Amino acid sequence: MRWKWVLIFVITWLSFSIRPAMAESNIDIQFEIPLSGIVKYESWMRLNVKVTSQEQNFTGAVELSQREVKKNNEFKLRRPIKLEQGKSTTVYFDMPSQILLDDWYVQVTQNGQVVKSEKLRISYPTDGRTIGVISEEGNAFHFLAVNQSQSKMNRPLSVQNLTEQMLPDQSWIYENIDMLALAGNSGSTINDQQMAAIKEWIQLGGIVVVSAGPNQDAMIQRFADILPVEAGKAGNIELQQALREYDIAKVAPNGSIGVYNRDLPLFVSKSYGRGLLLFVNYDVTAEPLASWQFNPQLWQNAMTQHGAKKIFEEKPYMDQMTRPFLDLSKKIPVVQTPPPIWMVTLWGGYVIVLAPLTYFVLKRMRKPEWAWGVIPVGAIFLTVAIFAVGKPAVVKTSTSYAVTKIDILDESLAHVRSAATFLGVDQNEYDVQLEPSIVALPLTVGRNDYRPEGLMGGDEVLSFRNLPYLTPKQAIGIGVKHDMGAFDASLRINENRLQGHVKNNTEFAYDQTYIEIGFQRIPLGPMKKGEEKQIDSVLEPLFMPRKPQAPKELQTMEERIKEMQERVVDYEEGNQASIIGTTTEPLPLMTMQVPHQAHYWNVIQQPIQFQPNEQGLVTFPYGLLDAEMYEMTGDFDSTGYIWQLGKGSITFELRTDKAAVNMKRITVPLNHSSFKPFRIEYFHQKSGRWIPVERGTRLVLDKELQQVLTPNQSLLLRFSHNGTSRLALPEPIFQVEGVRKW
Amino acid sequence: MREEEKHPQDHQSDDQTVTQLLAHLKQMRGSVPVNYQLKSDLKKQLLQKMRDLEAKQAKAPIAAPKKLGKLVWSGIAAAALTLAIGGFVWWNITSLAVREHEVLKLPAQAAVELVDIDRKATQLAYINNNTELKTIPIDEELKPVTIKLPPTEGKYTGVAWSNSGKQIAVVEQVKKLSRIWIVEMPTTYSMGSSRLLKEEDGVVYSSPSWSEHDDSLAFSRSKNGVEEIWVSSTVSFQEWKLVEGSQPEWSPDGSLLAFNKAGEVQLMEMRTGKVTSLAVGQWASWSSDTRLTYTHPNGTLMEVNVSEEPFVTRELPLRNQSSEELIKGNWANKGKDLLLISRHDQPQQLVISLASRK
Incomplete structure (x- = not known):
């Protein structure tokens, strides 16, 4: 009889071990990344996982785990799935690309058992800029590719052909490319959601190039709400005439080219939100330009002149984990951690x-x-x-603290970046509801790191389960906010004064507001909704920030929190004049679905476009545009904004090109004593010579400006010192005046 | 015999004990043979006991108050002694005394501004041989530092340590040309350097003083005999005239500026620009946000509390001071340390000493 019991035991044991194997054969997993898998390190990305149940109904979950073998303490993201036999479902995981570059396994689980596991393999982001091209002709826009040696700052441009089906419906996914080029008659199959996402992406800072030859209405007319171009005006344009305004004019080919609208130039641009729509009034695959040897230079020139290059290059690298936000959100105001x-x-x-x-x-x-x-x-x-x-x-009750930065693009759209900490009291599980316009990633706070962990149920819910007592959980999110209004700012610079008014037409009242120009902050005080403030302030030519730096060991908790808040304000600020406001008013983007006390700290930022002054000139004041170190020789060092030089020289590139105006005058205050110990020269592009600046005089370039500027529209300035003792000089600041191009 | 009689209670008096003892002896005499030796001993003991008792009764009412009085006096004396010692210790701690004489000696013709103490009172800086800036550590953990200054055909005439202790303003005079340099102190990561903050022809700069956050420098500018106080930003290219006068000295919180005008110490409120005259004297220096000292023409150090009007000045006593003539006192370490610059006659030289409250 004993052998029977042994047989029963063996059969039972085998049946348990066979079950996953049976399920595994039943489940099929496929990965897909939108935009043909193009991923940028400093963006968020979406991983689509398509699960198919071949033979039977299936209820379980798709997990993204960092270990192949399941362990209790592993960090994982989970989405529940329910499948009928033979059907497929696609679930997705949204997160900063930098996270997915670690080793991840996609696992399908049922009742806690792994029934299918596959290692996630995604291509590592390329170092450079990527242009996505939609064209029926595979070789269209090939001239946009710029190799490493041609590219400034050694960042190559690569062109990647896409199909309409690869285009996502979410604007934030387009952040993985730098430019989208749409050719001729392509785009008829781009659906309305994709088109809406593309337009929203332009507002967020994307660049879209649309070309149209004669009667190629399909694509350009879908952008008529941004840039109306009259149809039915096909014609021909003489190239010598059309290229006259570009540097490449002297080698322009003879002949003409067919255009979509004979009344328009070859390139027409329109700023939209933070981005740009560049209309190319001819078919880029048409001759004689398509195979013209100077076509790449023409495009570089056109991109620079129309501000596309400025947008392109100004996008700073930002850590998408938003650590300053996470760190601040951990300091929940009502939670008093005992010392x-x-x-x-x-x-x-x-x-x-x-x-x-x-x-x-x-x-x-x-x-x-x-x-x-x-x-x-x-x-x-x-x-x-x-x-x-x-x-x-x-802490008395469950509580949450959200730190959010809103970048206002216009009255209808704002870019949102947020981090929140949730603390459940007497709650070992809770859900967090997301606003439909944002995507978020649940996190666990590690000792030195943040690890993705949580349950993502549906499109707009994050779930935290089996939480240890009083354990804070966090989440980061990005997205957009619609119709929150904007500041109405009319500001101009007259000599060294900022004058004009600012009106708060946003949906918030602010505890503090100020205008930031370069290193200077002009405080405006609290601002109610609808309140208007008149501004007449002196601009100080600061070459370094005035912020006092308290020693870390002497900081109180309030000072530490203030410093953290400052880091959030500084995050993704860029070189632009902005109105910045802070408010603690509710901004529920990620909301705990249990009774709780919600706290908020929000930074709202909006860039300012200065109005022309009485002479019709737009002024970019001292300190707004930056100077970059271009070349150095000899003994040198830098302590932030001050450069030390022994025997040798430092050459700075004054980024006047970032002004993106038709420059009329550049002023560099080299008369200040700080520069007097140095021999100073500027580079004269036309003659190729270095021209000395007389000691103790300001450098003012106006009439000969175009002969001085480099092809990048910047100015090179060299400081030399022959002595052995180290002398220091501040990074040169400068002012640019010009007429706005668009 | 009753039990009580046999074993007298503890509370019975000594008289009763003696009576009982006598009765007992009498009884014993009748009942046992007489041991005369024992009798004699017992009698002696009895008499001794009676004498002790009498003496005790006689002394008791007088001895008690005497002992109490002695205790009280001892207590008072101890308290007085404690107070005296405490007072001495407190006085010794809080009173200002010269603790380090002649930390540095400079030639008699040297400018009094050639030496300064950093705000934490950890080191001195001075110009050595008109070519380099040297530090003298007060704090034993620090090492002396020598920084080579830009070569000059003229003279370096003054130094002023910034509040952060990372920079030193140095004044240079080349014939009619005056310069102010900002010398960056070397760190583990940086060698140190000199930045020219201000250069002007036909003027004499002196007495640089750093603002609260080291983002501005006030200094005296003398042109054609007219003395003015100017401020130059260290983080921008701005500069502006503040007031007529010399020897500017910013209060630690930056709200007030003390300066000298026509031999008087004056006070300027930075927010309003209001100027108030304090007293006759020169070389003001702040020991706190509201207290400053200055040197009276007779060489004494005077102190004034500027938060209380009318201003009352008083001499600040300095213990262990030598007989040199005090020229200038620079406060550091939140009013705990004072750098004294005095003139010595025999031999003629500038003597730098350090006074402090322990």
Whole structure:
């Protein structure tokens, strides 16, 4: 009889072990990344996982895990799935690309058992800029590719052909490319959601190039709401005439080219939000330009002149984990973490004082053996008492703290970046509802890191389950906010004064507002909704920030929080004049679905376009545009904004090109004493010579400006010093005046 | 015999004890043979006991108050002694005393501004041989530093340590040309350097003083005999005239500026520009946000509390001071340390000493 029992046991055991194997054969996994898998390190990305159940109905989950073998303490993201036999479903995981570049496994699980596991393999982001091209002709826009040696700052441009089906419906996914080029009659199959996403992406800072030859209406007319171009005006344009305004004019080919609208030039651009739509009034595959040897130079020139290059190059690299936001959101205002000294005092007090005293009393009572029970029980009682008294002192109810930065693009659209910390009191699980316009990633706070972990249910819910007591959880999110209004700013610079008005037409009232220009902050104070402020302030030619730096060890908690807030304000700021406001008004983007106290700290930022002054000139004041170190020789060092130079020279490139105006005058205050110990020269592009600047005089370039500027429309300035003792100079600041191009 | 009689209670008086003892002896005499030796001993003991008792009764009412009085006096004396010692210690701690004489000696013709103490009172800086800037550590953990200054055909005439201690303003005079340099102190990561902050012909600069956050420098500018105080930003290219006068000295919180005008110490409120005359004297230096000292023409150090009007000046006593003539006192370490610059006659030289409150 015994062998029967052995047989039953073996069959039972095998049936358990076979079950996953049966399921595995039943489940099929496929990965897909939008935009043909183009991923940029400094963007968020979407990973689509298509799961197919071949043979039977399936209920389980798709997990993104960092370990192949499931362990209890692993970090993972999970999405539940339910499949009918033979059907497929696609789930997705959205997160910063930098996270997915680690080793990840996609696993399909059922009742906690892994039934299918595959290592996620995605191509590593290329170092450079990527232009996505939609064209029926595979070779269209090939001239946009610029190799490393031709590219400034050694960042190559590569062209990647895409199909309409690869285009996503979400604007934020387009952040993985730098430019989208749409040719001729392509685009008829781009659906309305894709088109809406593309337009929203332009507002967020994307560049779209649309070309149209004669009667190629399909694509350009779908952008009519941004740039109306009259149809039915096909014609021909003489190239010598059409290319006259570009540097490449002297080698322009003879002949003409067919154009979509004979009344328009070859290139027409329109700023839209933070981005640009560049209309190319001819078919880029048409001759004689398509195979013209100077076609790449023409495009480089056109991109620079129309501001596309400026947008292109100004996108700073930003850590998408938004650590300053996460760090600040951990400091939930109502949560009073007891200082460690209290713990030490309570523990030490019990061990050193209370326990020996108890023993002494019991000994006097001639019951010393009771100590074995009384002291441990006393410890438990004390723990419970401290917990009962201390818990409400730490936090009374569940709470959340969201730190959000809103970048206003226009009245209808703003870019949003947020991080939130959730703390459940007497809750070991809760859901977080997301606003439909944002995507978010749940995180666990590690000792030195943040790890993705949580359940993503549906499109707009994050779930946290089986939480240890009083464990904070976090999430980061990006997205857009619609119709929040904008500041109405009319500001101009007259000599060294900023004048005009600012009106708060946003949906928030602000605790503090200020205008930031370069290193200078002009405080405007609190601002109610609809309030208007007149501004007439002196602009200070600052070459370094005025912020006092308190030693870290002397900082109070308030000072530390203020510093954290400052880091959030500085995040993704860029070189532009902006109105910045801070508010604690509610901005529920990620909301805990349990009764809780919600706290907010929001930074709202909006760039300012200065109005022309009475002479019709737009002024970019000192400190707004930056100078970059271009070349150095000899003994040198830098301490932030101050450069030290022994025997040698430093050449700065003054990025006048970032002004993106038709420059009329550049002023560099080289008359300041700080520059007097140095020999100063500027580079004259036309003659190829370095021209000395007289000691103690300002450098003012106006009439000969175009002969001085480099092909990048920047100015090179060289400081030399022959002595052996190190002399220091501040990074040169400068002012640009010009007429706006668009 | 009753039990009580046999074993007298503790609370019975000594008289009763003696009576009982006599009765007992009498009884014993009748009942046992007489041991005369024992009798004699017992009698002696009895008499001794009676004498002790009498003496005790006689002394008791007088001895008690004497002992109490002695205790009280001892207590008072101890308290007085404690107070005296405490007072001495407190006075010793809080009073300002010269603790380090002649930390540095400079030639008699040297300018009094050639030496300065950093705000934490950890080191001195001075111009050595008109070519280099040297530091003298007060804090034992620091090492002396020598920084080569830009070569000059003229003279370096003044130094002023920034509040952060990372920079030193140095004044250079070349014939009629005056310069102010900002010398960046070397760190582990940087060698240090000199930045020219201001250069002007036909003027004499002196007495640089850093603002609260080191983002501005006030200094005296003398042109054609007219003395003015100017401010130059260290983070921008801005500069502006503040007031007529010399020897500017910014209060630690930056709200007030003390300066000298026509031999008087004056006070300027930075927010409003209001100027108030304090007293006759020169070389003001702030020991706190509201207290400053200056040197009276007779060489004494005077102190004034500027938060209380009318201003009352008083002499600030300095213990262990030598007989040199005090010219200038620079406060550091939040009013705990004072750098004293005095003139010595025999031999003629500038003597730098350090006074402090322990």
